[in-house]
Amino acid sequence: MTGHAVNQYEETVKHMSSATTGQNAWIRRFHPAPEAYTRLVCLPHAGGSANYYFPVSAELSPSVEVLAIQYPGRGDRLRESGIDTLETLADCIVDALEPWRDLPLALFGHSMGATLAFEVARRLEDDGVPLLALFASGRRAPSRHRPGTVHRYSDDELMAELRRLNGTDSRLLEDNSVLRLFLPAIRSDYKAIETYAHRPGSVVRCPIHALFGDRDTGATLDEVRAWRTHTTSDFELTEFPGGHFYLNEQAPAVIEIVSKYLVRL
DSSP: OOHHHHHHHHHHHHHHHHTTBOSSTTEEOSSOOTTOSEEEEEEOOTTOOGGGGHHHHHHHTTTEEEEEEOOTTSGGGTTSOOOOOHHHHHHHHHHHTGGGTTSOEEEEEETHHHHHHHHHHHHHHHTTOOEEEEEEESOOOGGGOOOOOGGGSOHHHHHHHHHHHTOSOHHHHTOHHHHHHHHHHHHHHHHHHHTOOOOTTOOBSSOEEEEEETTOTTSOHHHHHGGGGGBSSOEEEEEESSSTTTHHHHHHHHHHHHHHHHHHO
């Protein structure tokens, strides 16, 4: 791929994501909502970007302001190195959220983002920040962690895995030369989640609402139900038809659940 094509792609992504960027590189605020009563922090899956949550932000605004997290190594952070430990990612996100604690916060994470949201929630609560809820989507409970080897795949094997899951930006999947630009960061994501070590007994004090697809072999009903043991508060579970990225087809129903849940709280 030519340097011109790379720069053109970067400018396109930057235009999509940076117009409503917050105070730092980690936060994307696509729809500023000054009248919002709460903020929902959305954490992407491995290989995902903040733009995945653009439709969620559009639907929940203006009553809920969405802050989508942008990991390094993608979009307008393409030239940054990825971070390959979940603990470091969580620490960075907690620091980035410092200016946004003036409103009540809730967290939503899908796949890797769900486990990362749990670690962010623990840190925020340890800092004295009460949370409205943690929405854990498409992920088994932290205590049901399975070590993985995707981060050790060859480039071709990793690209095949991304296409199989169908959760990465379609513009990347269509062009191998573009996708290869993002593989180092995506590999870092996979290493972060696959080498994650849950600390036994760690819990959050906020309610947890777990959501998953009934055909997701990576997060079975029993594994998702185990999220119940990770909170001292209420727990709810919602099952949807679909696989790991059930969100792609079930977005309206998921957004409705999140909206009603936050309004109720």
